[in-house]
Structure formats: C-alpha cells, structure tokens
Amino acid sequence: MPDETGRSGRAPRRPDGSDGSGGAGWxxxxxxxGFSLIMMGVLVLAVVVLAPTIAAFAQQRQQIAELRAAVSAQEEEVQRLRDERERWNDDTFIVTQARERLYYVMPGEVSYLVIDDRTAAAKTDTTAGVSAEVTESKGDWMQTLLDSVLTAGLAPDAAPAVDPASTTPPAAPAAEENR
Incomplete structure (x- = not known):
C-alpha cells in the first residue's frame, strides 16, 4: 500500500534481487x-610489528618476577646466616654445640654415651602408648639377673689374652747366621 508520497512500505529491491535483509547482503x-584500506593496512602492520614486541615484553616481565623471587629468597638466606653468625658469638651456644656435636665435657664432668643397640624392628615398634597409671611387671627379676650374669660370664673372649713375658723374638734367618 502506497503512502502519500507514492512509496510502498517495503524496502526497494536491489539489482541482485535481494532486499538487503539476508545474511550475505550486509x-x-x-x-x-582508499582511507579505509590504508587504515586497515596500518592496523595489520601494527599487529605484525607489535606482536613480537609484546611477547618479548611479557617474557621479560616473567623473568623480572622470577629474579625478584630469587632475590627475596637470597635475602632470607642472608638473614638466616646473619642470625646464625650472631648465635656463634654467644659463648653458651658454642659450649652447647661442643657438647652435642663433639661430645666435649667440662673439666671434672663425666660423660656417658648411651648406645641404642635395639634391633631395627624394636626401634620402629613404638606403638605402645604411655600410660599415666603405675604398672607392675610380672617378671622374675632374680632369674633375669642370674641369666644376665651367666650370659656375660660364659661369653667367649673378644681376643685371646697375650702374655708379654712369654713371647720370644722371632728367630733370625739362616742366611744371617753364616756370615
């Protein structure tokens, strides 16, 4: 239906037969x-030129972050070493370390070194909990003492005893006697 100007309400048809509402029509x-082509060329050129630069920038930022983390770790290590150096300036710390590490004792003291001679299975079998109650073992301590004394007394000697008076010097070789 045409309006007062004589036009119909529909959009005019294009020469290719489409009315402009199709997907390919836009x-x-x-x-x-010419200006839009030049701007598109500049845009493509900018992407080509700037893409490697941006990648390098991102890589450098990552390296900077890693280096900052390494520097902070080294600063913490330096602080730990300074603290340890300060501890070694303390005489009490030095005496404690000499006692623990080197088993030194002060003059007049007696040092006891306890050797744990349990088997590996006995060392790892620590599942028995500690009780707050006093418990009494039902073992015969006299028999245990007697067994221990007999075992120690009847054990073979580690090395046979050598009497220095009974030893004689080795005989001289026969070649030296003929001289």
Whole structure:
C-alpha cells in the first residue's frame, strides 16, 4: 500500500534481487574507500610489528618476577646466616654445640654415651602408648639377673689374652747366621 508520497512500505529491491535483509547482503553493502584500506593496512602492520614486541615484553616481565623471587629468597638466606653468625658469638651456644656435636665435657664432668643397640624392628615398634597409671611387671627379676650374669660370664673372649713375658723374638734367618 502506497503512502502519500507514492512509496510502498517495503524496502526497494536491489539489482541482485535481494532486499538487503539476508545474511550475505550486509557484506555487499560495505564500501571500501582508499582511507579505509590504508587504515586497515596500518592496523595489520601494527599487529605484525607489535606482536613480537609484546611477547618479548611479557617474557621479560616473567623473568623480572622470577629474579625478584630469587632475590627475596637470597635475602632470607642472608638473614638466616646473619642470625646464625650472631648465635656463634654467644659463648653458651658454642659450649652447647661442643657438647652435642663433639661430645666435649667440662673439666671434672663425666660423660656417658648411651648406645641404642635395639634391633631395627624394636626401634620402629613404638606403638605402645604411655600410660599415666603405675604398672607392675610380672617378671622374675632374680632369674633375669642370674641369666644376665651367666650370659656375660660364659661369653667367649673378644681376643685371646697375650702374655708379654712369654713371647720370644722371632728367630733370625739362616742366611744371617753364616756370615
């Protein structure tokens, strides 16, 4: 139905037969001028030129972050070493370390070194909990003492005793006697 100007309410048809509402029709409606082509070329050129620069920038930022983390770790290590150096300036710390590490004792003291001679299975079998109650063992301590004394007394000697008076010097070789 035409309006007062004589036009109908429909959009005019294009020469290709489409009314412009199709999906492919919008692409044909774009006009490329010289300026738009130059701007697209500049945009493509900027992407090509700046892409490696941006990648290098991101890589350098990552390296900077890693180096800062390494520097902070080294600063913590330096602080730990300074604290340890300060501890070694304390005489009490030095005496404690000499006692623990080197088993030194002060003059007049007696040092006892306890050797744990349990088997590996006995060392790892620590599942028995500690009780707050006093418990009494039902073992015969006299028999245990007697067994221990007999075991120690009947054990073979580690090395046979050598009497220094009974030893004689080795005989001289026969070749030296003929001289």
């Amino acid at each position: 692409l044909s409606g774009i006009r490329f001028s």
